[in-house]
Amino acid sequence: MQRYILKRLAQTLVTIWIVTVVVFMLTRITGDPVDLLLNPMASEEDRAVARKAWGLDRPAYIQYWRYISGLMRGDFGTSIYWGEPNLKIFLERFGATVQLATFALLVSAITGITIGVLSARAPGGKIDTFGRAWALAGQSMPTFWVGIMLILIFAVTLRILPTSGTGGFRHLILPGFTLGWYSMAAFTRLTRSSMLNVLDSEYIKMCRIKGLPERMVIWKHAAKNASLPILTLLGVQFVQFLSGSLVTETVFAWPGVGRLAVWSVYNRDYPVVQTIVLIVSSGYLFVNLFIDILYAYIDPRIRYE
Amino acid sequence: MFEGRGMGGLKEALKGIPLIPATILVMVVAAGLLGPSVVPYDPVETNLPDSFLPPIWKEGGRMTHPLGTDQFGRDVLSRLVVGARISLLVGCMAVFFSGFFGTVVAITSGYLGGSVDAFLMRMTDAMLSMPYLLIGVALAGIMGPGLINLVIVLAVLGWASYARVIRSEVLRLKTQEFIALARIAGCSTVRILWKHIFPNIANTMIVLGTLQLGITIILAASLSFLGMGVPPPTPEWGLMVAEGREYLSTAWWLATLPGTCILLTCLAANLLGDWLRLRLDPKYRQRA
Numbered sequence: 330m331q332r333y334i335l336k337r338l339a340q341t342l343v344t345i346w347i348v349t350v351v352v353f354m355l356t357r358i359t360g361d362p363v364d365l366l367l368n369p370m371a372s373e374e375d376r377a378v379a380r381k382a383w384g385l386d387r388p389a390y391i392q393y394w395r396y397i398s399g400l401m402r403g404d405f406g407t408s409i410y411w412g413e414p415n416l417k418i419f420l421e422r423f424g425a426t427v428q429l430a431t432f433a434l435l436v437s438a439i440t441g442i443t444i445g446v447l448s449a450r451a452p453g454g455k456i457d458t459f460g461r462a463w464a465l466a467g468q469s470m471p472t473f474w475v476g477i478m479l480i481l482i483f484a485v486t487l488r489i490l491p492t493s494g495t496g497g498f499r500h501l502i503l504p505g506f507t508l509g510w511y512s513m514a515a516f517t518r519l520t521r522s523s524m525l526n527v528l529d530s531e532y533i534k535m536c537r538i539k540g541l542p543e544r545m546v547i548w549k550h551a552a553k554n555a556s557l558p559i560l561t562l563l564g565v566q567f568v569q570f571l572s573g574s575l576v577t578e579t580v581f582a583w584p585g586v587g588r589l590a591v592w593s594v595y596n597r598d599y600p601v602v603q604t605i606v607l608i609v610s611s612g613y614l615f616v617n618l619f620i621d622i623l624y625a626y627i628d629p630r631i632r633y634e
Numbered sequence: 635m636f637e638g639r640g641m642g643g644l645k646e647a648l649k650g651i652p653l654i655p656a657t658i659l660v661m662v663v664a665a666g667l668l669g670p671s672v673v674p675y676d677p678v679e680t681n682l683p684d685s686f687l688p689p690i691w692k693e694g695g696r697m698t699h700p701l702g703t704d705q706f707g708r709d710v711l712s713r714l715v716v717g718a719r720i721s722l723l724v725g726c727m728a729v730f731f732s733g734f735f736g737t738v739v740a741i742t743s744g745y746l747g748g749s750v751d752a753f754l755m756r757m758t759d760a761m762l763s764m765p766y767l768l769i770g771v772a773l774a775g776i777m778g779p780g781l782i783n784l785v786i787v788l789a790v791l792g793w794a795s796y797a798r799v800i801r802s803e804v805l806r807l808k809t810q811e812f813i814a815l816a817r818i819a820g821c822s823t824v825r826i827l828w829k830h831i832f833p834n835i836a837n838t839m840i841v842l843g844t845l846q847l848g849i850t851i852i853l854a855a856s857l858s859f860l861g862m863g864v865p866p867p868t869p870e871w872g873l874m875v876a877e878g879r880e881y882l883s884t885a886w887w888l889a890t891l892p893g894t895c896i897l898l899t900c901l902a903a904n905l906l907g908d909w910l911r912l913r914l915d916p917k918y919r920q921r922a
Contacts, residue, residue, distance in 0.1 A: 340756065347760035355772060365776060469900035471852045473859045474875055474893035477882065481890070485883045572765025576856055580879075590768050591860055594775035602772050606764060613763045 333625050341618045348610045349400065352603045353393050361385075366409055366599060405604040410596055415604035419586060425495065426585030429508060429577070430570035432501050437509030438563060441516025448517070449524030450547060460517050467514030472573070476507035476580035493582040504581040508574060512566045519562055523555040557627070561620050568613045652909050655902035662899050666722040669715035674698075677716045678867040681707030686885050702887050704877070710887065713869035714895055720870050721899065724781065725851045728788035729843050732850075735789065736796025737839060741827055743797070744804030754797070761794035767856060774862035784863045788850055799842055803835045837914040844907035848900035855896050871896050 356362040363376050363385055371379075380386045384395060399406065405415040448460035483503060484492040491500050527533065528551050536546045574587035582588070586605055593601040684707040690700045701710040743754035770787050777783040807813060807830075816826050855872025857863035864870040866877070871892040878888025 340759070343756050344759045344763060347756055348764060351760065351764070355776065358776065465901065465904060466897075469848060469852075469904055470897050471855050471859075471872070471875075471893065473856060473872070474889075474896065477875065477879055477889050477893070481882055481886055485886075569765075572768055575765075575767050575771065576860065579860060587768075591771060594771050594862070597775075599772070599776075602768070606768055606772070609765045609768070610760075610763045613765075614759075617763075 330625065334622055337618055337621055341614050344614055345611050348607060348614075349397060350393075352607050353396055355603060355606075356599045357389070362599075366597060400607075405607070406600045408593075408598055408601050410593070410598040410601075415601050418589070418601060419604055419608060422584060422586050422589050425583060426571055426574050426578070426587060429501065429504055429574060429583060429585060430567055432505035433507075433509035433512075433570055434563065434567050436505055437513040437566070438516055438559075440509075441513045442520045442559065445517045445520025446524055446547065446552065448521045449528060450543075452525065457521075460521065464514040464517040467510055467517075470510065472507060472511060472576045473580055475510045476503070476577060479503045479507060480580075493580075495584060504577050504583050507580065508570055508577040511573075512562075512570075515562060515566070516559070520555070520559055523558050524551055527551045527555045557624070561624075564616045564620050565613075568609070568616050571612065572609045650909070650913070652905050655905035655909075658898050658902035659906060662718050662722065662895075662902070665715045666719035670719055673709075673712035673715050675709035675712040677708060677713040677869045679708065683707065686881070688885070689887050689891075701891055702885070704874075704885070704888050705881060708869075710891060713874060714871070714892060717869045717871045717874065717892065717895070718899075720781070720864060720868065721851050721854065721896070724785055724788065724854045724864075725847050727785045728792060728850045728854070729846050731785065731789035732792030732846070733796050733839055733843050736793035737800055737835070739793065739797040740800035741804055741831060741835075744801040745808060745823070745827060745831065755801070758794045758797045758801075762798070766791045767853070770853065770857055771860055771862050774857055779861075779863065779865040781864055781868075784854060784857060787857070788853060791853065792846060792850060795846065796839075796842060800835055800838060803838050804831060807831055807834055841907060841911045841914060844903060844910055848903040848907070851896060851900055851903070 356365050363380050363383075366383075367376060367379055384392055387395075396406075403416070405419075407413065408415050408418055411418055444456070444460045444463065448457040451457060480492050480503065483490040490503055494500060533546060533551055536550055537543075541550075571586065574583070574585055575591055576587070577583065578585045578587035579591055586609075590602060590605050593599070593605075681703070684699070684703050685705055687699050687703040687707075688695045689702040689710075690697060692702075695702065699709050699711070701714065703709055704713070739754055739758070743751045743758075770791050773787045773790065774783065777787065813826060813830060816830055821829075854863055855870070855875070858870045858872035859876045861876070864873060866873060874892035875889045878885065878890075878892070881888055
């Protein structure tokens, strides 16, 4: 078990290192990063001053070393626009995104799992057909359009919910549903296939032969065993929401990390963009590592593969 | 892929194809190929006196503009049709390049194994862990707006999904007897990859490509919506939704109709992809 954990940890750290290289290269792919970071009208003297101030006159490997050693000390660099540490700017807006992501996760998990379980109970029936159509539609609609349609129906036409911004639970509903829309489909599909696999197994047939009520068969026995892949999806989806919030936060003017990212790209504040990419990627990789270790702990076959 | 020859073979191959999604996709492709030459109006030319005309089924709608006009008096139907060409062009090119690059990585990684495999898989993991829309927005912001840049960004974002799936297929094939026999017979690695591995992963590539088309179209529309894709006044569906957003209370059709086009195209691509998967995957064929 320890060997497996160390191996997976090593893989995760190597992958994070590759992410830091990609993030470092991001502002250098079109040539001189100063062209990207400064106003295009900046004079040659301004460029020279900026280059020296940001250490961009040093060779690339020295710049990378300074970047990586800064990261290890918790220094993610400074924002060009705000003039403040990138980490501070990120953390100020992180709370709003976590709030939105948590609500979206609850909504999508509860809806998706319920529809998935009901679909699996009667495959081919009305709920199953509806569930599969719903999942398909969910994965074919762009998030920004879902958001705009919800605004059109509930805010503009019915006037029962606000169009944008923060201020209470009512402000959370439309953005939460928008962000969770795509993953509702994922939860529905996964729950349905996971339940169908479990319901097909011998011990479930045994439960039915014993005469257990169907409610107990589904919720006490089948659902518990089908839940492992669903728990994985919960973890992975939460982190994906943190990154996928870009569009939702833009549509609803939600003051989170996603909106910060888009705004930073528009305003060429790439140090902030690099920080967001690095933190979100690392979060995703560590969540995956945690899930893999959990799986290996529960199912010993995995660690011996 | 096609059993038999000529029309008989084609008929057999298309047996059971879902008609509605196929029809939608044929219509979108036809709009993309022929549309720009047959649309009644120039999609970028403004005509302010005719701005904000509603669609024909609403009061004030006109036969001359069946789906209404936008804030600049541009015909919505003409813009939707030309937008179909852009969405399909961007989608198909991005899927082709990401599929090509992903397959090369998968075959190299899966067949050669060892440290090459380990390194390439760490690269793939890194790509898959990064928030793709954010990377897309950042890359698009750095490279600047434009159709070609959008295709490059989408190809860079998409290759890792192919690499992952196709590598699994290659690993499975590598252990098959016919590969071992080919090696014993003295075939070079290149010959084995080209003559034996590649034809056997072609089905997976086709299915994956069809399923990725829907995702890629949505991603392209999202980048254009955020102002990072195709620049105005080009009529890209995502960009049209973004432009129509501020007129939601007065001219709802400007944001609704382009989004409906995206939905129908992706739905059709996903349903066809599902059908193809059932048709081409040997596991399902044997059951049938």
